Amino acid sequence: MTFYSLTNQENTASFKEAVIAGIAPDKGLYFPESISPLPRSFFDTIEDLSHMEIAFQAIRQFVVDDVPDTVLKDILAKVLDFDFPVVDITPNIGTLELFHGPTMAFKDVGARFMANCLGYFSSNTANEEVTVLVATSGDTGGAVANGFLGVKGVNVVILYPSGKVSTIQEKQLTTLGQNIVALEVEGTFDDCQRMVKTAFLDGDITKVKKLTSANSINIARWLPQLFYFLFAYKQLKSKGRDLVFSVPSGNFGNICAGMVAQKLGMPVKHFIAATNVNDTVPKFMETNRYEPKPSTATISNAMDVGDPSNFIRIRHLYQNNFEELNQHLSSYAFDDETTKEAMKTIYAKTGYVADPHGAVGYLGLEKYLSNHPDVYGVFLETAHPIKFLDVVQDTLNHTPAMPEQIKKVMDGKKEAKRIGTYQELKTYLLSV
Numbered sequence: 265m266t267f268y269s270l271t272n273q274e275n276t277a278s279f280k281e282a283v284i285a286g287i288a289p290d291k292g293l294y295f296p297e298s299i300s301p302l303p304r305s306f307f308d309t310i311e312d313l314s315h316m317e318i319a320f321q322a323i324r325q326f327v328v329d330d331v332p333d334t335v336l337k338d339i340l341a342k343v344l345d346f347d348f349p350v351v352d353i354t355p356n357i358g359t360l361e362l363f364h365g366p367t368m369a370f371k372d373v374g375a376r377f378m379a380n381c382l383g384y385f386s387s388n389t390a391n392e393e394v395t396v397l398v399a400t401s402g403d404t405g406g407a408v409a410n411g412f413l414g415v416k417g418v419n420v421v422i423l424y425p426s427g428k429v430s431t432i433q434e435k436q437l438t439t440l441g442q443n444i445v446a447l448e449v450e451g452t453f454d455d456c457q458r459m460v461k462t463a464f465l466d467g468d469i470t471k472v473k474k475l476t477s478a479n480s481i482n483i484a485r486w487l488p489q490l491f492y493f494l495f496a497y498k499q500l501k502s503k504g505r506d507l508v509f510s511v512p513s514g515n516f517g518n519i520c521a522g523m524v525a526q527k528l529g530m531p532v533k534h535f536i537a538a539t540n541v542n543d544t545v546p547k548f549m550e551t552n553r554y555e556p557k558p559s560t561a562t563i564s565n566a567m568d569v570g571d572p573s574n575f576i577r578i579r580h581l582y583q584n585n586f587e588e589l590n591q592h593l594s595s596y597a598f599d600d601e602t603t604k605e606a607m608k609t610i611y612a613k614t615g616y617v618a619d620p621h622g623a624v625g626y627l628g629l630e631k632y633l634s635n636h637p638d639v640y641g642v643f644l645e646t647a648h649p650i651k652f653l654d655v656v657q658d659t660l661n662h663t664p665a666m667p668e669q670i671k672k673v674m675d676g677k678k679e680a681k682r683i684g685t686y687q688e689l690k691t692y693l694l695s696v
């Protein structure tokens with residue numbers, strides 16, 4: 265499979281090249297040159313297939329030139345060793361829980377898949393170490409740190425804003441050691457991101473170090489997210505109802521992967537992109553004008569994105585045809601007060617404890633269902649409520665039990681190097 269850049273389609277790369285580079289040299293996102301539907305029999309018998317078999321068949325066409333089938337199976341076995349249940353909330357609504365992985369947010373699957381692909385590629389290339397450089401506002405860093413831990417030939421450097429991630433998130437970033445280094449930046453997330461971007465363009469560094477990113481721009485982090493939607497379909501097919509998905513969205517990688525699953529032939533009636541007040545896409549879906557803006561801080565902070573990087577992939581999936589996109593996607597924004605009210609309502613009516621991101625997804629679904637009462641709706645629960653403990657406690661007066669994964673990490677000892685300027689990052693990168 266060839267991938268082309270969305271800036272200039274003449275710039276192409278193999279799967280391997282695209283994974284190692286992250287982004288095309290012209291700064292465009294990579295996109296598969298074709299998406300071939302899976303055979304009908306795949307969907308007819310999906311309830312008899314294991315998660316491994318589903319994932320293997322779904323991703324194979326994208327990676328087959330660079331990852332042999334036996335290696336792909338090994339990678340998927342490592343990536344998919346936890347569950348993805350759909351939990352019924354009401355007769356018309358279920359939640360797809362994506363938080364049963366090691367860091368309890370949905371980014372585990374993509375981060376692990378990318379880590380294992382990169383590890384495989386670098387094991388084939390003598391003396392070619394790769395450095396993954398990533399800025400995080402919270403969840404990405406933990407998932408990336410965990411996914412890449414112990415992967416040979418890959419070093420990971422994570423920048424996070426001092427005092428601006430939760431205690432759990434900080435522990436997840438700073439306690440692992442081995443090939444994972446955490447840099448605690450005196451500044452904001454935007455400062456971290458600026459430093460990372462500067463490093464990618466700094467010839468003094470790229471001359472001597474192979475740098476790559478690990479956010480959902482990278483196809484190896486983005487594409488495996490399509491598994492979630494297939495796993496949900498497998499569980500819901502027997503209901504015999506039209507299916508809609510509501511996805512709490514920030515950079516729009518997850519929902520875009522769902523749309524790829526639809527292109528693979530999965531029956532879905534509609535997608536809903538639910539956002540917090542960072543409403544660039546909901547506004548676009550009203551006006552057909554894309555106007556990015558600086559992000560605003562909210563209680564669903566993993567979605568505080570003012571210029572979602574993957575939305576260009578969604579527009580490309582629909583050939584930049586606004587009418588066509590409108591038939592497949594609705595997008596709604598909700599503020600923090602409304603989100604907290606939804607958390608309370610869900611808890612009071614059903615006993616279910618939703619985190620703020622899941623609650624935004626629920627709100628988007630509720631809005632759509634009010635005009636489409638016959639469909640079955642699934643909202644994605646992208647993080648365990650324990651990861652946003654302060655908000656959950658304040659809003660629900662309830663403390664969820666501490667899961668084992670989190671207990672373990674809370675006992676670890678924090679190790680981070682403090683930096684304040686880009687020059688300090690550069691000196692560090694050149695010294696290791």
Ligand SMILES: *Cc1c(COP(=O)(O)O)cnc(C)c1O
Pocket residue numbers: 369370371403404480512513514515516517518519566567621646647
């Ligand atoms: C990253 C993240 C999101 C947003 O996902 P995108 O693919 O960037 O749209 C939503 N919820 C949680 C908990 C996240 O960590």
